[in-house]
Amino acid sequence: DVKVTQSSRYLVKRTGEKVFLECVQDMDHENMFWYRQDPGLGLRLIYFSYDVKMKEKGDIPEGYSVSREKKERFSLILESASTNQTSMYLCASSLPSGPLLGYEQYFGPGTRLTVT
Amino acid sequence: QQPVQSPQAVILREGEDAVINCSSSKALYSVHWYRQKHGEAPVFLMILLKGGEQKGHEKISASFNEKKQQSSLYLTASQLSYSGTYFCGTATHGSSNTGKLIFGQGTTLQVKP
Numbered sequence: 544d545v546k547v548t549q550s551s552r553y554l555v556k557r558t559g560e561k562v563f564l565e566c567v568q569d570m571d572h573e574n575m576f577w578y579r580q581d582p583g584l585g586l587r588l589i590y591f592s593y594d595v596k597m598k599e600k601g602d603i604p605e606g607y608s609v610s611r612e613k614k615e616r617f618s619l620i621l622e623s624a625s626t627n628q629t630s631m632y633l634c635a636s637s638l639p640s641g642p643l644l645g646y647e648q649y650f651g652p653g654t655r656l657t658v659t
Numbered sequence: 660q661q662p663v664q665s666p667q668a669v670i671l672r673e674g675e676d677a678v679i680n681c682s683s684s685k686a687l688y689s690v691h692w693y694r695q696k697h698g699e700a701p702v703f704l705m706i707l708l709k710g711g712e713q714k715g716h717e718k719i720s721a722s723f724n725e726k727k728q729q730s731s732l733y734l735t736a737s738q739l740s741y742s743g744t745y746f747c748g749t750a751t752h753g754s755s756n757t758g759k760l761i762f763g764q765g766t767t768l769q770v771k772p
């Protein structure tokens with residue numbers, strides 16, 4: 544079974560702290576994604592990566608950065624946490640898509656981050 | 660721009676049917692459907708590709724109208740286990756080779772005994 548794990552289920556940080564959220568997948572997937580989930584807004588893409596050291600901005604990248612030094616690990620970094628970044632953060636991975644191909648995303652359990 | 664899902668919420672009795680719609684303003688390459696139970700991660704249900712190929716469940720079906728940029732998820736003879744929030748995720752032609760999806764806001768389905 545594909546397994547996507549996230550470093551913490553719950554995290555509480557103070558405003559201005561630098562926060563690292565870690566995601567690891569064990570299925571050798573090329574693609575990895577970071578989303579935030581807020582009530583009524585669904586899943587919004589923050590950043591994604593389609594290869595080691597490759598990254599692209601999603602729809603809401605402001606205030607976030609990412610790092611992918613190894614294929615199995617994708618980190619989300621909040622440079623200076625703010626209260627409006629309190630949310631559920633979900634990581635996902637998938638095989639690469641292509642013409643006439645589409646592959647499902649496998650999600651981790653999520654990290655509920657509270658910034659006070 | 661996020662696709663729009665309708666309805667936002669629906670309550671059913673066991674055995675009843677439901678339809679969840681997903682509509683995009685952009686030309687779509689594929690549509691994915693996921694279900695998330697409370698406190699759990701979203702789980703893949705179905706993918707619909709341009710050209711008609713469909714993968715997914717036996718008991719849950721879906722359609723994809725490429726011209727209208729719409730997809731519908733059909734839940735027939737609903738069971739208690741169908742309860743959860745359903746998300747559609749859309750891929751446009753420009754993102755088809757990256758696997759990037761844009762998700763709708765979700766539809767909450769509650770099935771009662």
